[in-house]
Amino acid sequence: MRILAVSDVEDNNLENVISLKNDRLASVDYIFSCGDLSRKYLEYITDSVKKSLYFVSGNHYVLQFYGDKFKSFKMLRKLYYGKGMRFRFGGIDMHGRVEILENYIIAGFGGAMRYNPGNFQFEEFEMERIVKRTASAIKWIRFRDFINFRKKKEIIVMSHAPVAGVHDKKDRCHQGFKCFRKFIRKMKPILWMHGHVHFEDQKKEQNSILGKTLIANVYSSKIIDIAGYKINVDNVHSL
Ligand SMILES: [Fe+2]
DSSP, rough: EEEEEEEESSOOOHHHHHHSSSTTTTTTOEEEOOOOOOOHHHHHHEEEEHHHEEEOOOSSSOOOOOTTTTOOOHHHHHHHHTTTOOTTTTEEOTTEEEEEEEEEEEEEOOOOEOOOOOEEEEHHHHHHHHHHHHHHHHHHHHHHHHHTTOOEEEEEEEEESSSTTSSSSSGGGGGOOOHHHHHHHOOOEEEEEEOOOOOSSSSSSEEEEEETTEEOOEEEEEEEEETTTOOOEEEEGGG
């Protein structure tokens, strides 16, 4: 399974590959967005690559994704932020959601740590509630697979915010969630993709291992190949 993962900034390299109009991106199976990209840009990517989009919203451009719903009903909007609506402008909103993709279970968590009164920011306890509900949904899928003698599905997670202590920063806005770390310890996903953390120095390590999980900062764009437990993260120009 080959994923084109995008996040946070519009990537010139990716745009160049698209503008060449050759078939270098034809091998991509799915597009994943880890947030903070405008709706327009995501539409451009999906129209060009012509593959299904799975996304979480970041802390920017939130109203482009959610603003048209419950504009004046704050309470309803708060509930709605707990779980995304499945289909939005041709993409699948993965926030607080679990989907089965080939032989994998995909889960997503949008937003960032609350640092001002803005939209789509969460306190640790709010995100923990969403993470626990998602973990229960995954356990239920695995239980169904178990009683039906199906092969156990591995988990892939996409989030906007980072995991606490991995690629995150000290300031409130870029702190990672501790509940993500707990999820990794208990559920052992094979891959965790996130955005939100902009590395000024691109030489800094963007892939880390925590337990059995590869954590990849997909800032700008990455090509991620997954075959069983084997995962390879590369830049788009390597195609
Ligand atoms: Fe962000």
